[in-house]
Structure formats: structure tokens, C-alpha cells
Amino acid sequence: MTKTKILVLHPNPDNLDEIIKKANTQNTKNGPFEAVLLLGVHDLTPASTVPQVPTYYCGKTAEEANFTDKAENLVCVSGACPILKLGSGVKIGFLSRNAGDVVGEADILVSFHWPYAVARTQGLSVIGEQEVDEVSLKLQPRYHFAVGTEKGRFYEHPAFQWSTSRACRMISLGQEGSGNKWFYAFSIDANEDDTFVDGKNPYTTQDTSAPVVTEKTAEPTKLQPLKRPAEETEDAAKRPKVVAPQECFFCLSNPNIESHMIVAIGKHSYLATAKGPMPLPQRPLDFSGHAIIIPFDHTPTLEDQSEQREEMAKFQKTVAEGFYERSFATIFFQISRPENVHIHTQLIPVRLEGAQEQLERSLAERTKQNNEKATYRQQLSFTSDPKEVKEILETNNFIRFVLSMGDQIKVYAAQLSSEKPVDLQFPRRVMSFHLKCPKRTYWDRCKQTKGQEITDCEKFKTFYKPYDFTS
Template structure:
């Protein structure tokens, strides 16, 4: 028997209004047998009662696996649970891996995307290989996920499990985000579907994993990308073209170190730095060195929304550090020869920050201009009109010193095709922090466990200011 299902990705702050909308849809386009709310929430009862049984995954473990929060609003907790509707449709709710999960489901609901599909969109960070395992085991006909709290709308092309069974994976944006946040469909658990001639991404992912495992077993080393030359006495060579799937900063890189990601926005993300320069400065118990990275694999920033969101990351991170009596130095190199533009940030003591920073940038500029044989000469200015003209050229080195309400910008014009010392900003900061031995990132490497710990501490520190959550 064919039945109708309504799927929504709600903003939990608007729960009552969303239930009213669901009730309206039920009267106009229903009746629906069930309403599924995507995401993970700690919802409370609201004035409007759902007309249709409405299920959501709880963010807090309940005593019962299915808990009635109010009439027709049911919280699901417990790792992996299945629900069979009167029509015979089986719905699986996946929150964490369950080795005992068996059998097929018609509809699967998870928070994360499967990694195999996330990779096709360059969004590895919102994928989870544990979801892949459940998807391939349960072979749903519909799979709904969001990936992040705000989500995004995406409908993957249908692909086959068998000649008579296909799968559709749909991600929804959150209500109010500007993305599509609702999806209604009909389903018959007994109906056979015509053959779908699509590519099964899980078979491709399985093949890719096998290739990597073969390389590891044979002892073949997976070669990392080489970083730009750090020797300021040699000409800088033209960088090789680096594809997104090979780029350190691209989410489509299957080897991206997602354990270092602090927060993900709509156009950019914040991550802790590999090889952080500063040691923890009390009262901070972590280095504070981080990177703001746009999603787009581009040498300069052209997109306005991307630029605005990166500025929002800067503003909120600076506010968090200022609360702890730290100024924040942001630095960026923008030039056509870049691989993937990004902004780095380092906290410094607020007391005397401007005087010490200007002394540092002046001294390192002097050394660059006097000692380096091949690097182009640098001249920094903080004059507002001159800075504006330099930034409009998209070819510059820029420092921003944020001290609460006071912000100073220093910029130097770069000349295309001429070598530039890519380590110059780190040289300035190592001079400022009096740690010359930590100029190069690879001399400050941490273990993965240390990196994970550093990221978790940054997340806790930034939580109050995190506009992406």
C-alpha cells in the first residue's frame, strides 16, 4: 500500500510554527502517515499538537527508545532503531553504529552524510564512514541526512542496489536558511522499481579503499604534497597545479585532517593550524593558532558571501580572545600564484600589542629587503586609503591586528611573477612571540592525539561565539 511521508529539517527555535506548517501540509497534500524531523534536538512540548505522528532523533539519551514528548511528538534515542508503520514501511533511525543491525529498511534517517556521497560533492568533512557501513548493510530506498546543524539541500542521483531496488539520498537545509528544508514523497514497500542506470557511489568508495589498502600492504608510500620552498635565498619556483582532491585545505581531499576542524559555515570553515607556532599562553591551555579557509579552491577571494563569512569568523574569534585579554593577529597572502587562499590567526598579549607588533613587522621587513637576494621588496602601510587600494588589487600580504574595538590593518603590495617569501608572516609572528625556532610549521608538529586535544579545547573556547552552531 502506497503511503505519504513528510520530511522536514526544522529550526528548533521555531518548533510551534513548524508544526503548524506540517499540519497545514497534511490537510492540503496529505494525509501523511508520518513526519520525520531531521537533525538532533532536545525538544520540549509546544502549544500546537502535531496531527501526524512526528519523529525526531534526540540529542539527550532518554529512558525509553521511543519517548512521547507530547501527543504525536516522539523522541527516538538508542543508537539504531527501526519503526514499522501500519502501511508496512520500515524506517531506520541511525545515531551510532550498531553491529547487530540486519535486514532492509525503506527509509533511513541519519545526521551525517555517507562519506561516499559527501566526497562526490567535495564535502568529506560532513561525511561519516560509519554511515556508509549502515547504508550498504540496510540498503534503504530513501536516505535522509543533514551533515551539519544548518544542513544544505542536495539530492543525489538515484542509484541501484539491485535491478529492482534503487536508493535516493536527500539532504535538506534548515528552515530559515534559504535552502529547501522540506520533502514530501509517496512510497510503497512492496512496489518494484524500474532499473535505475546510475552509479552506485558506495561501490566506487569500496574500490578506492581497497586500492589504498593494497598500497599500504605492499609498502608503497602515499606521497604527500610538497610545501612551498622555505629557503629565502633561492628563487621561488612557479607552483604546480594542485587539484582540489590533493589540496591540504579542500574538503574534497579524502585525506583531509577533519579532526582539526573547529567550525563549518556555509562558505568557509575554521580549523586549528598544523604545526602551531605559539605555545599555550596563560590563561589559555591551547596554542590558539588557527586557519580560516574558504570552501572554494581558489588563489584569491572573489565571492562576496565567502569574504563576509570569513570576516565573521575573524570578528567572533577576535572577540573570544579579547575576552581573555588577548589581541589577535590575522595574516593572509593573496596572489594569483596561490593554490588555496586562507587566513591564519594567532593570539598575542593585549598589553603593548600594537607597539610590539609594529616593531616586529618593521624589523622583519628590513631583514627581508636587506638580506634576501631573490624575494621582492616589501613596504607595509597602515594608511586607510593606501590599504584599500592595495587590497583591491588582490595581490598583497595583509596583517590585521584586532584589539577589541580597535583594529589596525597593515598591507604590502605584491608584484605578480616575482618571488615572495611565503614564510614572511610566520617570521613576523615568531619575532613578535620571541620563538624563532618555531618559524617553520614542520618544526612544531604535534601527534594526532595532541591535535585532537588542541581542537577540542579550541571548540570549547569558541563555543559561546560560534555563529555556525
């Protein structure tokens, strides 16, 4: 039986030439490899050294599948989740974003983010994406490679079964130069699976002991090696991890807080511009308008009638007033649940005309997608009935949207539970549908430079100054 050899690398883009040389050396010594897969990069400048083996990397999202030759033996794969079939019959899926209706199976899956189901077992929810879970469940890959963050980290999840005849290994690599393992070579047979299974399927086993972790805590300055899965699970059960205020990027006590994004500070809460803002400037606004209202207290939910809640409501009222005077409605959204790290409310201005109809259409569409295509998630049902909304909000376990249009306020709420994971990206999915900007669903895909963030914040300050009750 002949097996196909594959080499997987997580390169530092600034050192691509040396990495290609190393890959060529490995091919000569331990190959031949049928393919080399590059993780964690979306845009590469071809190296002067020519790869001996066809080398593939996942480019930016495109509407249609496309395989573009960037140089000899260097191929950029773009599209939602195109599948490449090698000469040996091995199929490789390259997941970018918004995968849509993926069909069939793939022997190997490449993604940037970890699957949420696996990330959750390690207390690293922030580097997982539930959309990756959806694609993985459909393709049922035998090998799944990801990095999670730009620098990545090495982790190999215990192999688990999809079915009696099909198993999966999920492997994360660190970036070359990070001190973590950054390469992985293996052999695979397109027609037979001989993987030894020693772990539980994370997609069917919910881990309730692992906490939600923020991006800042998920990727410290110096990456530390993860413990073996058994040790990690045992420790998590004994000592639930928490994100301390000095590590929380919403807490003012964090020495690394990005103060250049703060618009106004009250007595109990503050207003700041958002990282990775969804809307682009809409005339007559010359700034994004996407902002966050954050209480000082490091708490997952807000107590009823608290001073924080009252002041945050005042921020909402004054910001909405400013946008309304410029013919914009304001949509506020919030996820409140005991598992939160630090409760906050986000806000986005939208065109006033047709705002309610568009928001209700967006809510209906994204709720349908959530409930029909991701049955492992919490099923959502939104109501705008005042009595039902009041009962839901009293539980402090909900997703809420508030539409402010001058004197008219409309509230939509969905009850949450702890039985299944909630899609933490759901509000941004709704807003990306509303704003018709699907490529800006994820904040890290629309990041600004620090200079752009400073400019955006200064323009927001100028806009907000006539309404600022804190000055």
C-alpha cells in the same frame, strides 16, 4: 496498490509551532501521511499545536533503542540506530551515533550527517561521515534523508541501485527559513520498488577529483544552491577546488580565525586549544589539555628538516614536559597526506600510569574495527619498529601517534595510499577508546561556548607559561 505517504521536514526549532501547523495543513490537503520525520534536531520543546500525524525526530545517543513520547504525536527516537516499523510495513532507521552491529534492511534512513561517499562527490567531505556509509551499506535504504550541518542545504543525489531490485535516493534538506527547500513529501510501497535509476552507486564508485573541504568553507554565511550533479562533476574535473588561506580556519591570515583559542605564537607555527576537546579536566589539571600545533604555511604536508617542523617539535617537547611534571603522558597524533588542506598535529594528555599499554590496546582495537567493518576504507597496519617508522614518515603519507613519557618516546605509524578513502576520524576514535569517552569522538558533539573556550585557553596559557619559548 496502496502507497504510504511520508512528509519529511528540516525545522527551525525556534519556529516549531508554525511548522507543525504547516505540516497539519499539508496532511489535510495532500495526505493523509502515515508519519512526519523531523531532520537536524536532537532536542525539542513540544509546540502548543498538536501534530495530526505521528511525528518523529532523532534524539541524542543512548545505549538502548527507545521511543519516548514527548507530547501527543511527538516521539523522540534514541539509541544507536533503532528501526521503526509503521503499520503499512515501511521500516524507518534513525541513526544517531556509534551504530554498532546494525542488521536487516530499512526502507528509510534518517541521519544528521551525509554519507561520506555522497559528500565526496560534491566536494563536501567535512559534512559526510564514514560511519553513516557503514550503516547505509548494511540497511540499504530506499530513501536516505540528512542535513549535514545545522542550516543544511537542499541536494538530491541521482538515484542509484543497491541491487537489481532495490534502489536508493539520498536527499538533503535546508533548514526552514534558510532559503533552501526544507520539506519533502513522497509515497513509498513497502513491498515494491519502482524507482527510476539514473546515477552511479557512490559507495562503489570512488571520486578522486573532489577535494577535502573544511567546515568553514562547507557552510558559508549564506548557503548557495548546489549545481546539478552532472555540472558539479564536470566542473570539478576541469577546476579542482582548493581552500584558500583566507578561508582556512587554521591560517592566521583568515579574518575569521578564532584568536581567543591561541595559546602561543612562534616564528613558524603556533599552539592553540582544540575545538570540541575530547578529555574533560583531569586533576590536577583544571583544563582539558587538548591542543593543536599548526604551521603558518598553508600546506598539506611538512618538508623534512624544515624550520616549521623543528619549531613544531619544540612545541611538542615543551608541552609534554609540562604534562609529565604533573604525572601525565602526552599523545600526539597527525594525519599527513597530499589531500590535506592544512597539516597540523593534535595533542592530548593522558594518565602516565599504563599509558603505553592502553594506547597500544586502543590502536589495536580501532584498527581491527577499521579493517574488518569498513572494507571500503584504507586498511591500516601500525608499526613501532624504528626503521619501518622512518621509512613510512619519509613518504609524507601516514597516520602517526607519538607517546611522550619524559625521556621515553614511542612512535607508531601506518602507511597511507590514495587507493581508498581514509577515515579522518580514526585518531579521535583511538583516543575516545583510550579515554573511555565514546560520546566525545566527534568534535561537534562536545563543542564549548565561546566563554568556555576562552577560559580553557587562559588556563592552558597559565600552565604553559613556564615552558613557553616564544615569549
